[in-house]
Amino acid sequence: MDMLEAKPKADADIRVGRRVRALRLERNLSLAELAAKAGVSIGALSQIERGLSSLRVKVIWPLAAALDIEPSALITDGNEAANDLYCVRADKRRQLPVKSEGIAKALLSPPGAALTGLLVTVEADGGTAEAYAHIGHEFGYVLSGEVELVVDSTKYVLKSGDSFAFKSTLLHAFRNPGTEPCQILWVNTTKPSEVRDGA
Numbered sequence: 152m153d154m155l156e157a158k159p160k161a162d163a164d165i166r167v168g169r170r171v172r173a174l175r176l177e178r179n180l181s182l183a184e185l186a187a188k189a190g191v192s193i194g195a196l197s198q199i200e201r202g203l204s205s206l207r208v209k210v211i212w213p214l215a216a217a218l219d220i221e222p223s224a225l226i227t228d229g230n231e232a233a234n235d236l237y238c239v240r241a242d243k244r245r246q247l248p249v250k251s252e253g254i255a256k257a258l259l260s261p262p263g264a265a266l267t268g269l270l271v272t273v274e275a276d277g278g279t280a281e282a283y284a285h286i287g288h289e290f291g292y293v294l295s296g297e298v299e300l301v302v303d304s305t306k307y308v309l310k311s312g313d314s315f316a317f318k319s320t321l322l323h324a325f326r327n328p329g330t331e332p333c334q335i336l337w338v339n340t341t342k343p344s345e346v347r348d349g350a
Contacts, residue, residue, distance in 0.1 A: 169226060171214065178218065185217055188217035189214045190213050207249075239260065244258055244259065249268070250280065251279045253275070253276060253278065254277050273326065273333045274327060287340040289338065291338070295311050297310045302321050302325070310339045
């Protein structure tokens with residue numbers, strides 16, 4: 152990564168950190184209280200708030216749940232005028248920060264939407280570093296390529312045209328076992344108050 156790529160990423164981390172801190176203070180939560188509610192360490196939350204660490208995808212959902220907001224609200228970059236209340240323009244999609252190798256996640260849904268839509272691109276041999284879980288439900292449709300999806304210790308190999316759905320509280324991971332990039336339309340429920348699964 153060259154210096155030109157690193158600077159916008161660092162600026163984005165700082166903006167996200169300030170947003171998390173502002174939301175925490177709005178709710179009169181201490182660092183320790185929010186960390187406990189979200190299930191993350193105080194140190195990790197402190198680093199996120201100071202822009203020293205990216206907000207990892209597996210932390211976005213529990214943090215959003217703890218703050219009772221949509222995950223997209225955590226990564227709002229102040230450029231919402233480019234999109235409107237109901238639409239996201241293709242050239243204005245925001246990229247979610249991802250730590251896993253070979254994965255890119257573009258946000259398809261506007262802030263405030265009850266569902267979070269993502270365009271997930273997984274390069275050949277790319278995938279999640281580890282299985283993760285969070286509140287909500289998931290649905291996905293494989294647009295191209297193939298993906299190996301593991302849900303609750305069961306492995307599924309899905310190809311273009313295949314789809315899936317499961318509770319997000321089940322441990323899940325995915326990787327691209329193929330030689331070409333894979334694209335998935337991935338949808339999550341967002342606010343925990345809107346999830347009604349009877350569990």
